[in-house]
Amino acid sequence: MRDQCCTEYEACVSCCLAPQHEAAKLAKEVLRSPRHKESGVWGDAFSYCMGVCRTHSRSTAHENSYISPRHHCFSKLGRPMLSDPLPPGALADVEVVTSERNGTCDEACTKLQGKPKKCSIVHLNVLNSCDRLREHHGCEAGCEEASGLGPSYVDPEAPKPARPAMCFVQPQGDPLVQCGSRTPHHMMLCACSAQ
Structure with missing residues (x-):
């Protein structure tokens, strides 16, 4: 339960109320409706835990389709994780940016202010997961694997056939994860490091 998510609503409320999760303290600090x-x-x-364990749009992949059966979450993230969290330092000295629409990671990294940076293929593979994409984009239409696409987010203003607001990742170990990849209507998630 690394992401503090459960399959049952009642189990989520019960876990949330456990002393180590400090629900009594959070109830006095967290807004009922964010922002x-x-x-x-x-x-x-109890009211706090009942509220945060309800399902909401962050726990869905598309419309009423849940990201995972564990869709009752009491974490700050508010949605289930599909992969393990990154180990400490996995992205140390790396700037994560999004390319322009139809842009490449090579282009996005060279446009950064300050010291010259270039796309890091090693770190790009670290970003190649739905969880990493969801940390930076809504992935409102869902997230799926597709060889030759990703890690990327389709512009929400793209035409319907391009699947707007969809996130794509490459299958693990796919040699097509490249800094120079470019796909129409896609915005690449990029890892930029010092040259």
Whole structure:
């Protein structure tokens, strides 16, 4: 339960109430509706846990299709993780950026301010997961593997056949994960490091 998600709503509320998760403290700090101060904070730990364990759009892949059967979450992330978290330092000294629409990671890295940077293929493979893409983009239409596409996010304004707001990752070990990849309507998730 590294992502603090459960398959059952009741189990989520129960886990959230465990002393180590400090629900009583969070209930007094967390807004009932994020970014809306007028919603106020939760009244008590039980109300807080009941609220945060409800399903919402962050736990869905597309419409009513859940990312995972473990879609009741009480973590700050609020959605299940599909892969293990990155080990500490996995992206040390790496700047994660998104390319322009139809752009490459090579282009995105050279446009950064400060010291010259270039795309790191090693770190690009670290970013090649739906979880990493969801940390930077909504992936509102879902996330799937496709050889030759990704890690990328399709521009939400793209025409329907291009699958707007969809995220794509390459199959693990796919040699097509490259810094020079370019796909129409896609914005690449890029790893830039000092030259």
